Amino acid sequence: MPSERQLSSAKSLIEGGQAKHIDELFDILPITDIAQELHLGYKTLKSRIESPDRFTVGDLVQLAKLIKVEYATLSVLAYKSIGK
DSSP states (O other): OOOHHHHHHHHHHHHTTOOOSGGGGGGTSOHHHHHHHTTOOHHHHHHHHHSGGGOOHHHHHHHHHHHTOOHHHHHHHHHHHTTO
8 A cells, every 4th residue: 555645745746737647646656556456467557557548447536536636637637648
């Protein structure tokens, strides 16, 4: 499980508009921990981070709940990350 400090930092990045692409969240959040929380394999999550169009709605809903941000906000961030 990621620490509260890591989750809070990721939330601040999103809500402050500082994160321009979803992969920036994983500079703070450990991929291994998030993969476990989303019930994904490490390689699967890594692949989705590299190609954000592979994230499912369910993935983004779970991640938004974990970070405590609105799904719509995270969804827009993922969309902006496609083809970056």
